[in-house]
Amino acid sequence: MKLTAPLERVLRVLVADPAAPHYGYDLMKAARLPSGTLYPMLARLQQEGLVDSQWEDQRPDAGGRPPRKYYRLTAEGARVARLELARAATTAGGTRHVAAWPVPGAQGSTL
Amino acid sequence: MSGALLSVQRIGERMIRGSCRRFPADVAADRYREWSAELSAILDDASLRSPFLRALRALAFCAGIARTTRQLSRPARAGARSGKNGQWRTGAPRTRPASMAVRVAVGLAAWLAVAGLVIAMTRLTAGPHPDVWPLLLVVPLGIGFDAYCLRDIVRAADVRYLRKWAWALVCLAQMPLGGILYLAIGRIDPAQPAPPGTPS
Numbered sequence: 683m684k685l686t687a688p689l690e691r692v693l694r695v696l697v698a699d700p701a702a703p704h705y706g707y708d709l710m711k712a713a714r715l716p717s718g719t720l721y722p723m724l725a726r727l728q729q730e731g732l733v734d735s736q737w738e739d740q741r742p743d744a745g746g747r748p749p750r751k752y753y754r755l756t757a758e759g760a761r762v763a764r765l766e767l768a769r770a771a772t773t774a775g776g777t778r779h780v781a782a783w784p785v786p787g788a789q790g791s792t793l
Numbered sequence: 794m795s796g797a798l799l800s801v802q803r804i805g806e807r808m809i810r811g812s813c814r815r816f817p818a819d820v821a822a823d824r825y826r827e828w829s830a831e832l833s834a835i836l837d838d839a840s841l842r843s844p845f846l847r848a849l850r851a852l853a854f855c856a857g858i859a860r861t862t863r864q865l866s867r868p869a870r871a872g873a874r875s876g877k878n879g880q881w882r883t884g885a886p887r888t889r890p891a892s893m894a895v896r897v898a899v900g901l902a903a904w905l906a907v908a909g910l911v912i913a914m915t916r917l918t919a920g921p922h923p924d925v926w927p928l929l930l931v932v933p934l935g936i937g938f939d940a941y942c943l944r945d946i947v948r949a950a951d952v953r954y955l956r957k958w959a960w961a962l963v964c965l966a967q968m969p970l971g972g973i974l975y976l977a978i979g980r981i982d983p984a985q986p987a988p989p990g991t992p993s
Contacts, residue, residue: 707831707838707854717831717857722864750834751827 685766688719693763696733696753700760703738703752724753732759798836801848805832808855811954815866828858859953863981866951900937907933935968942972945980952979 685693691713696704704712710720727733735753755763809828813821835851908929915925942964946957952975955963960979963971 705831705834706827707834710854717854718860718864719857721858721861725861725865747833747837748826748830750830 685770688713688715689723690767690770691715692720692723692727693767696755697760697763697767700755703736703754705750705752709753727759728753732756732762795844798844798848801851802833802836805829805851805855808852808954809858812855812859812862815862815951824862828854863951903937904933907936938972939964939968942975946975949981951981953981954979 692709692715695709695712706717706720706724709715709724710717713720715723724733724735728735732755733753734756735751737751738749740749806829809832810825813825813828815821816824832851832854835854836847838847838850841847841850911928911932912925915928943961946952946960946964949957952960960975964975965971967974
């Protein structure tokens with residue numbers, strides 16, 4: 683897996699809260715990526731078994747809204763993501779500048 | 794949601810449904826459910842005060858979905874085709890591309906033929922006409938452009954938003970404009986670079 687800048691941003695958001703459900707639109711906003719970049723990436727991560735997706739349970743307060751699909755890192759995915767992000771942080775230059783990108787919720791991560 | 798946003802939602806759902814046609818039926822149904830739910834989430838996004846911005850973002854989302862389905866369906870399609878000839882829908886062996894000199898010669902010959910035809914036509918209909926020269930330039934160019942678009946439509950594995958026959962009709966009906974419209978929004982560029990985040 684080659685860690686590109688967009689992929690790094692997505693992994694950062696996912697790793698920041700691995701247990702939380704991440705909806706596509708929220709991931710787009712948090713990682714600041716267009717849908718045309720995010721979804722192919724999610725599909726690829728899912729194919730590699732690093733991410734899995736699930737339909738949310740229909741809440742009674744949804745007001746007729748259709749259920750959404752959310753994405754989460756698998757255990758293997760969390761391991762690989764932490765490893766890749768740590769590696770990116772230690773290599774000088776490259777995607778280093780992306781670390782300064784303001785990702786909501788990523789502040790507390792130890793990466 | 795206001796009426797305008799509802800119509801944006803309807804347009805967006807149509808776009809998503811069209812994009813999902815690239816997938817097999819079961820995948821298409823699942824993806825359509827996922828993406829149309831995100832679409833309504835965008836249109837309901839309370840963090841965006843302006844409905845106009847929400848509509849814009851929703852349409853940008855749908856455009857991204859079109860790109861996504863193109864990228865995701867590409868490997869499957871490439872697998873169904875044979876080897877290097879994959880770019881042709883029929884899978885017929887592709888002849889070696891003609892050299893540039895041959896192409897220019899063929900183009901010139903075609904231009905001369907059409908120009909002769911135009912001269913003959915104007916002679917027949919309007920007698921000797923002094924102002925035939927602009928036509929000599931414009932008509933062959935128009936025909937050539939349309940031929941290029943039609944060839945592209947026929948050879949494309951897939952086109953966006955409309956069926957192939959519909960795009961061909963558009964190109965023929967609105968001579969320059971239809972072709973421009975097709976190239977601008979209907980065409981799927983087979984030479985598009987791999988998506989970012991592609992595993993190496």
